[in-house]
Amino acid sequence: MFSKSKINDPSPQKADAPKPAGHDKPQDAPKPAAPQGDYKSTAPKAKPPASVLSSDLHVTGNMKTTGDIQVEGTVEGDIRAHLLTIGETATIKGEVIADDVVINGRIVGRVRGLKVRLTSTARVEGDIIHKTIAIESGAHFEGSVQRQDDPLNPKAKTAEPAAKPAEPKQG
Secondary structure: OOOHHHHHOOOOOOOOOOOOOOOOOHHHOOOOHHHHHHHHHHOOOOOOOOEEEOOOOEEEOOEEOOOEEEEOOEEEOOEEEEEEEEOOOOEEEOOEEEEEEEEOOEEEOOEEEEEEEEOOOOEEEOOEEEEEEEEOOOOEEEOOEEEOOOOOOOOOOOOOOOOOOOOOOOO
16 A cells, blocks of 8 residues: 555655654644644643742741742741741741741741651740651750641641540440
């Protein structure tokens, strides 16, 4: 059997085999570029770098992101993020909620996180609600620590109460 490309193109088909379309007419050559552009726009994007709040920045108000934040300055308000890193020069006055929280600086307020880490330079005044926690030697902490399976949900209970003993049946 003969194909149209063999009739129009006397060159060997081995070189053209990976290109099923676009070799019949010169105008067709740009068409493969369009799907590649579409592919790039639908492909998952690389994770953006953390937003950095520099040491000379003072923020008053709440912040919320699905990304990462690195705080080196002062924040008066609540922060919600995926990964929150509190730098050594940072001060946070408010509630902190993140999947991962790394505290090198000062927080005055509640901390909620799946993984919470207080480094040796951390200064925390407030309660910590966590799934896992690590506290390095030298960290300063005043408050309570509670473990929860879902610490990011403020309505979650810390632990189920112990089962009540069964009432004796009369009868």
